[in-house]
Amino acid sequence: MNDRICSKCGRAVPEDSLFCPSCGNPVNQGAPQSLTPVPKRDLAGPLFGGGVLIILGVSFWLATSGAISWAIWWAYFLGGLGMLLILLGISNARSGKDSGPITGGIVLLAIGIIAILAWNYSLSNWWPLVLIVLGLVVIVSGVLSRRIAPR
Ligand SMILES: [Zn+2]
Known part of the structure:
Protein backbone atom coordinates (compact mmCIF):
# COMPACT_ATOMS: atom_id res chain seq x y z
CA MET A 1 0.00 0.00 0.00
CA PRO A 39 -15.66 -2.23 7.53
CA LYS A 40 -16.55 -4.25 4.49
CA ARG A 41 -19.92 -5.79 4.95
CA ASP A 42 -19.60 -9.51 4.94
CA LEU A 43 -22.20 -10.54 2.42
CA ALA A 44 -21.20 -14.18 2.46
CA GLY A 45 -23.71 -15.10 5.19
CA PRO A 46 -26.83 -13.49 3.67
CA LEU A 47 -25.85 -14.54 0.15
CA PHE A 48 -25.31 -18.10 1.24
CA GLY A 49 -28.53 -18.27 3.27
CA GLY A 50 -30.53 -16.76 0.43
CA GLY A 51 -28.83 -19.01 -2.09
CA VAL A 52 -29.68 -22.14 -0.11
CA LEU A 53 -33.35 -21.16 0.00
CA ILE A 54 -33.38 -20.36 -3.72
CA ILE A 55 -31.75 -23.68 -4.63
CA LEU A 56 -34.14 -25.54 -2.32
CA GLY A 57 -37.06 -23.73 -3.94
CA VAL A 58 -35.84 -24.43 -7.48
CA SER A 59 -35.25 -28.13 -6.81
CA PHE A 60 -38.67 -28.43 -5.16
CA TRP A 61 -40.24 -26.58 -8.08
CA LEU A 62 -38.56 -28.89 -10.60
CA ALA A 63 -39.93 -31.87 -8.70
CA THR A 64 -43.46 -30.53 -8.29
CA SER A 65 -43.62 -29.49 -11.94
CA GLY A 66 -42.60 -32.98 -12.96
CA ALA A 67 -39.32 -31.95 -14.59
CA ILE A 68 -37.41 -34.23 -12.23
CA SER A 69 -38.46 -37.14 -10.06
CA TRP A 70 -39.12 -36.68 -6.36
CA ALA A 71 -36.72 -39.56 -5.79
CA ILE A 72 -33.80 -37.51 -7.11
CA TRP A 73 -34.62 -33.86 -6.28
CA TRP A 74 -32.19 -33.93 -3.35
CA ALA A 75 -29.32 -34.57 -5.78
CA TYR A 76 -30.16 -31.33 -7.60
CA PHE A 77 -30.32 -29.55 -4.28
CA LEU A 78 -26.93 -30.94 -3.23
CA GLY A 79 -25.43 -29.99 -6.57
CA GLY A 80 -26.73 -26.43 -6.33
CA LEU A 81 -25.57 -26.20 -2.74
CA GLY A 82 -22.17 -27.43 -3.86
CA MET A 83 -21.89 -24.72 -6.53
CA LEU A 84 -22.89 -22.12 -3.95
CA LEU A 85 -20.17 -23.33 -1.58
CA ILE A 86 -17.61 -23.26 -4.38
CA LEU A 87 -18.50 -19.63 -5.18
CA LEU A 88 -18.34 -18.79 -1.48
CA GLY A 89 -14.95 -20.49 -1.20
CA ILE A 90 -13.60 -18.63 -4.23
CA SER A 91 -14.76 -15.26 -2.90
CA ASN A 92 -13.29 -16.16 0.50
CA ALA A 93 -9.98 -17.06 -1.08
CA ARG A 94 -9.91 -13.79 -3.04
CA SER A 95 -10.36 -11.78 0.14
CA GLY A 96 -7.70 -13.84 1.87
CA LYS A 97 -10.05 -15.85 4.04
CA ASP A 98 -10.44 -19.56 4.49
CA SER A 99 -11.13 -21.22 1.16
CA GLY A 100 -12.34 -24.40 2.83
CA PRO A 101 -15.90 -24.15 1.46
CA ILE A 102 -14.48 -24.97 -2.00
CA THR A 103 -13.68 -28.52 -0.92
CA GLY A 104 -17.07 -29.04 0.67
CA GLY A 105 -18.74 -27.53 -2.38
CA ILE A 106 -16.94 -29.79 -4.84
CA VAL A 107 -17.81 -32.81 -2.66
CA LEU A 108 -21.52 -31.90 -2.64
CA LEU A 109 -21.48 -31.10 -6.36
CA ALA A 110 -19.81 -34.44 -7.10
CA ILE A 111 -22.38 -36.36 -5.02
CA GLY A 112 -25.20 -34.52 -6.80
CA ILE A 113 -23.83 -35.12 -10.29
CA ILE A 114 -23.06 -38.79 -9.65
CA ALA A 115 -26.50 -39.38 -8.10
CA ILE A 116 -28.22 -37.70 -11.05
CA LEU A 117 -26.16 -39.71 -13.56
CA ALA A 118 -26.78 -42.91 -11.60
CA TRP A 119 -30.50 -42.15 -11.57
CA ASN A 120 -30.60 -41.45 -15.32
CA TYR A 121 -28.61 -44.57 -16.19
CA SER A 122 -30.35 -46.74 -13.58
CA LEU A 123 -27.14 -47.64 -11.82
CA SER A 124 -27.90 -49.39 -8.56
CA ASN A 125 -24.43 -49.79 -7.09
CA TRP A 126 -23.19 -46.26 -7.49
CA TRP A 127 -22.28 -45.42 -3.91
CA PRO A 128 -18.75 -46.88 -4.13
CA LEU A 129 -18.25 -44.59 -7.14
CA VAL A 130 -19.16 -41.62 -4.96
CA LEU A 131 -16.51 -42.57 -2.42
CA ILE A 132 -13.85 -42.93 -5.11
CA VAL A 133 -14.72 -39.61 -6.73
CA LEU A 134 -14.91 -37.89 -3.34
CA GLY A 135 -11.44 -39.14 -2.49
CA LEU A 136 -10.11 -37.66 -5.72
CA VAL A 137 -12.06 -34.44 -5.20
CA VAL A 138 -10.70 -33.90 -1.71
CA ILE A 139 -7.14 -34.35 -2.96
CA VAL A 140 -7.54 -32.18 -6.07
CA SER A 141 -9.46 -29.40 -4.34
CA GLY A 142 -6.86 -29.31 -1.59
CA VAL A 143 -4.26 -28.57 -4.25
CA LEU A 144 -6.49 -26.09 -6.10
CA SER A 145 -7.59 -24.11 -3.05
CA ARG A 146 -3.96 -23.75 -2.07
CA ARG A 147 -3.28 -22.28 -5.49
CA ILE A 148 -6.23 -19.88 -5.39
CA ALA A 149 -5.48 -18.62 -1.91
CA PRO A 150 -3.02 -15.72 -1.96
CA ARG A 151 -0.10 -16.65 0.26
ZN1 LIG B 1 4.57 16.02 8.99
Missing part, protein backbone atom coordinates in the same frame (compact mmCIF):
# COMPACT_ATOMS: atom_id res chain seq x y z
CA ASN A 2 1.13 3.56 -0.69
CA ASP A 3 2.09 5.64 2.27
CA ARG A 4 0.65 9.12 2.22
CA ILE A 5 2.82 12.20 2.31
CA CYS A 6 2.45 14.74 5.08
CA SER A 7 1.36 18.05 3.56
CA LYS A 8 3.36 19.99 6.15
CA CYS A 9 6.72 18.26 6.38
CA GLY A 10 6.62 16.02 3.34
CA ARG A 11 7.44 12.81 5.14
CA ALA A 12 5.70 9.52 4.59
CA VAL A 13 2.76 8.85 6.87
CA PRO A 14 1.53 5.29 7.42
CA GLU A 15 -1.82 4.71 5.83
CA ASP A 16 -3.67 4.04 9.07
CA SER A 17 -2.24 7.05 10.91
CA LEU A 18 -4.41 10.06 11.69
CA PHE A 19 -1.45 12.32 12.32
CA CYS A 20 1.99 12.66 10.84
CA PRO A 21 4.42 10.80 13.13
CA SER A 22 7.13 13.40 12.46
CA CYS A 23 5.36 16.71 13.02
CA GLY A 24 1.91 15.80 14.30
CA ASN A 25 0.13 17.44 11.38
CA PRO A 26 -3.30 15.85 10.86
CA VAL A 27 -3.28 14.07 7.53
CA ASN A 28 -6.92 13.88 6.64
CA GLN A 29 -6.68 15.67 3.30
CA GLY A 30 -6.86 13.60 0.16
CA ALA A 31 -7.73 10.28 1.68
CA PRO A 32 -10.67 10.71 4.02
CA GLN A 33 -11.76 7.10 3.54
CA SER A 34 -8.70 5.73 5.23
CA LEU A 35 -9.39 7.77 8.36
CA THR A 36 -12.73 6.17 9.02
CA PRO A 37 -12.36 2.78 7.41
CA VAL A 38 -15.82 1.46 6.74
